Amino acid sequence: MTRKAHNGRSSMRVAIVAVAMFGFGYLLVPLYNVFCELTGLNGKTGRIDEAEVAARYQPDVSRTITVQFVANNNADMPWEFGPVVATMKVHPGQIYATAFTARNPTGHDMVGQAVPSVAPSKASRYFNKTECFCFNQQPLAAGEKKEMPLRFIIDPKLPADVATLTLAYTVFDVTQVAMN
Amino acid sequence: MSTATATHDDHHDHGPAKGLMRWVTTTNHKDIGTLYLLLALVNFFIGGAMAMVIRAELFQPGMQIVDPQFFNSMTTVHALVMIFGAVMPAFTGLANWLIPMMIGAPDMALPRLNNFSFWILPFAFTLLLSTFFMNGGGPAAGWTIYPPLVLQMGDGFPFMIFAIHLAGISSIMGSINVVVTILNMRAPGMTLMKMPLFVWTWLITAYLLIATMPVLAGAVTMLLTDKFAATSFFSAAGGGDPVMYQHIFWFFGHPEVYILILPAFGVVSAIVPTFARKPLFGYSSMVYATASIAFLSFIVWAHHMFTVGMPVVGELFFMYATMMIAVPTGVKVFNWVSTMWKGSMTFETPMLFAIGFIIMFTIGGFSGLMLAIAPSDFQYHDTYFVVAHFHYVLVTGAIYSIMAATYYWLPKWTGNMYDEKLGKMHFWLSTVSVNVLFFPQHFLGLAGMPRRIPDYAVQFADWNMISSIGGFVFGVSQLLFAYVVIKTIRGGEKATDQVWEGAHGLEWTLPSPPPYHTFTEAPQVK
Numbered sequence: 040m041t042r043k044a045h046n047g048r049s050s051m052r053v054a055i056v057a058v059a060m061f062g063f064g065y066l067l068v069p070l071y072n073v074f075c076e077l078t079g080l081n082g083k084t085g086r087i088d089e090a091e092v093a094a095r096y097q098p099d100v101s102r103t104i105t106v107q108f109v110a111n112n113n114a115d116m117p118w119e120f121g122p123v124v125a126t127m128k129v130h131p132g133q134i135y136a137t138a139f140t141a142r143n144p145t146g147h148d149m150v151g152q153a154v155p156s157v158a159p160s161k162a163s164r165y166f167n168k169t170e171c172f173c174f175n176q177q178p179l180a181a182g183e184k185k186e187m188p189l190r191f192i193i194d195p196k197l198p199a200d201v202a203t204l205t206l207a208y209t210v211f212d213v214t215q216v217a218m219n
Numbered sequence: 220m221s222t223a224t225a226t227h228d229d230h231h232d233h234g235p236a237k238g239l240m241r242w243v244t245t246t247n248h249k250d251i252g253t254l255y256l257l258l259a260l261v262n263f264f265i266g267g268a269m270a271m272v273i274r275a276e277l278f279q280p281g282m283q284i285v286d287p288q289f290f291n292s293m294t295t296v297h298a299l300v301m302i303f304g305a306v307m308p309a310f311t312g313l314a315n316w317l318i319p320m321m322i323g324a325p326d327m328a329l330p331r332l333n334n335f336s337f338w339i340l341p342f343a344f345t346l347l348l349s350t351f352f353m354n355g356g357g358p359a360a361g362w363t364i365y366p367p368l369v370l371q372m373g374d375g376f377p378f379m380i381f382a383i384h385l386a387g388i389s390s391i392m393g394s395i396n397v398v399v400t401i402l403n404m405r406a407p408g409m410t411l412m413k414m415p416l417f418v419w420t421w422l423i424t425a426y427l428l429i430a431t432m433p434v435l436a437g438a439v440t441m442l443l444t445d446k447f448a449a450t451s452f453f454s455a456a457g458g459g460d461p462v463m464y465q466h467i468f469w470f471f472g473h474p475e476v477y478i479l480i481l482p483a484f485g486v487v488s489a490i491v492p493t494f495a496r497k498p499l500f501g502y503s504s505m506v507y508a509t510a511s512i513a514f515l516s517f518i519v520w521a522h523h524m525f526t527v528g529m530p531v532v533g534e535l536f537f538m539y540a541t542m543m544i545a546v547p548t549g550v551k552v553f554n555w556v557s558t559m560w561k562g563s564m565t566f567e568t569p570m571l572f573a574i575g576f577i578i579m580f581t582i583g584g585f586s587g588l589m590l591a592i593a594p595s596d597f598q599y600h601d602t603y604f605v606v607a608h609f610h611y612v613l614v615t616g617a618i619y620s621i622m623a624a625t626y627y628w629l630p631k632w633t634g635n636m637y638d639e640k641l642g643k644m645h646f647w648l649s650t651v652s653v654n655v656l657f658f659p660q661h662f663l664g665l666a667g668m669p670r671r672i673p674d675y676a677v678q679f680a681d682w683n684m685i686s687s688i689g690g691f692v693f694g695v696s697q698l699l700f701a702y703v704v705i706k707t708i709r710g711g712e713k714a715t716d717q718v719w720e721g722a723h724g725l726e727w728t729l730p731s732p733p734p735y736h737t738f739t740e741a742p743q744v745k
């Protein structure tokens with residue numbers, strides 16, 4: 040093999056590594072999500088079908104957990120957004136219902152998307168929702184106010200040292216994205 | 220350097236083409252090395268001018284000279300220009316000039332690609348700097364371009380992204396060239412473990428570049444599609460996560476800081492033995508230490524983001540992995556010191572810069588260890604302590620090694636000795652002023668002054684003024700460097716072939732300046 044062909048072959052091999060690493064950069068996205076789901080990092084909460092609840096969880100009335108609700112607006116999001124009650128005392132294994140309210144004070148129709156996060160993050164895998172306004176984008180007409188329901192259940196396997204959970208929602212303006 | 224072949228009568232040596240087109244079309248490794256080094260010098264002064272604006276604004280508390288948005292774009296573009304435009308091209312320039320001469324090869328393995336990878340760069344930096352004249356101004360979100368802040372940038376946003384793409388493509392092509400050259404083009408007898416350490420460190424650096432530059436390209440492409448193609452990689456509203464950007468960025472970013480320092484280790488490992496007149500102590504341990512640092516650089520990235528809300532287990536892992544890097548780095552520092560031990564040392568300018576490197580890079584390494592301690596990092600994070608740390612490793616580390624290399628090999632490249640008196644003056648002016656510039660920033664950071672802020676509380680006023688004075692003196696001192704380099708290129712006392720009494724290696728067997736084509740017949744290495 041001539042030196043030129045030899046060099047060409049070697050460079051192709053190295054170039055393939057470079058292209059593969061570009062792909063690896065994108066592969067990090069699903070890897071990151073799987074990792075966060077497995078570990079509960081990032082505070083991402085779970086979703087569960089209400090029909091399955093009875094089969095999976097035994098209510099544990101001996102334990103009382105305080106759940107705090109927090110509402111945030113992302114930058115430039117004008118909605119008046121907040122929880123109906125600030126805290127609830129709950130037992131693991133039982134379904135509870137509460138709600139958040141949102142009002143669109145502007146003169147035009149908008150669409151919002153709420154993104155949840157649970158702290159401490161090690162508790163987030165044990166916080167499951169059967170119904171949540173965060174599952175879908177929420178449209179609000181100009182000046183409209185609405186109460187948005189939330190039903191949740193805490194897994195009785197929640198680590199014993201967790202006595203208080205904070206569920207925070209940040210509401211984003213996704214009007215532009217939803218219109219397209 | 221265009222007179223390089225005038226005195227040479229070898230009939231194989233047809234010499235360079237004439238005129239400006241020589242530089243545009245050249246495939247000669249020495250020409251391309253020169254182009255890279257000149258581009259780096261120009262960018263060093265562009266980035267340096269931005270640093271002067273930063274230090275002028277911070278000379279006193281309160282808003283003095285520039286508006287905050289412009290100040291932020293100064294810190295951002297200063298970093299981008301210095302990293303991608305000054306340090307990286309300078310090392311690539313050194314690689315082009317030196318690797319073929321050190322391993323006895325006639326040229327780089329892929330000369331046409333070599334030309335292409337250089338000529339992309341002026342376009343990349345024109346694109347980047349052109350954003351200053353666009354609606355919304357230059358990038359101002361910091362060189363790490365974190366979303367969502369960076370997505371608020373004005374019209375210049377895609378230009379900045381494409382500039383990073385181009386600089387990345389250039390580095391990847393340059394690295395492919397370095398790897399293939401080193402693996403395929405060595406002279407007979409030049410086994411891997413006989414290669415000079417500069418060649419070794421560049422081989423490992425090239426692999427780091429090939430593995431991480433594409434990841435950066437992916438991350439900035441995701442930013443681009445988040446902004447213009449309605450993807451939501453980093454937008455929480457669409458199910459993405461801005462923290463994920465930080466993970467992907469620093470997966471590139473931490474190996475990147477070793478890309479900026481490993482070739483410097485190679486330079487210092489060449490210079491210290493020459494002026495200590497002893498062979499390098501612990502050659503093979505140097506090679507293994509370099510490889511270990513490169514490996515560890517891939518598993519420490521999250522120490523840049525200790526405060527994002529990681530679980531304790533993660534903080535501990537990244538803390539211990541980071542501290543582990545001090546072991547191979549310590550091996551290197553002790554090897555350099557052992558090389559000097561009982562040597563017949565002389566202190567010409569290259570040696571001064573190399574010793575300055577060893578001392579001040581180690582100071583930067585120690586502040587790095589402090590930053591690696593996760594619980595203390597919560598106090599240091601995003602303060603001037605971080606700024607002081609990475610300027611010690613990059614200015615008195617990487618840049619000092621590039622200056623040492625310039626003084627060391629410039630007589631070989633040009634055939635002329637530089638002015639030793641001016642060289643020493645440059646060293647002492649730089650070394651005093653750079654410490655006045657950066658050492659007080661440790662105090663500012665520990666006292667809580669945040670980085671990337673155009674104004675500050677009055678309690679920080681004194682050290683900021685002292686730091687700025689050091690900055691202005693350091694900036695002016697570099698004009699002396701440019702003067703010495705230009706003066707040496709234009710003429711001076713003739714250098715011998717070996718140049719330095721204690722210099723060993725294939726490049727010193729060639730005439731000074733070397734003919735346009737060297738080692739067309741491979742030398743025999745014993």
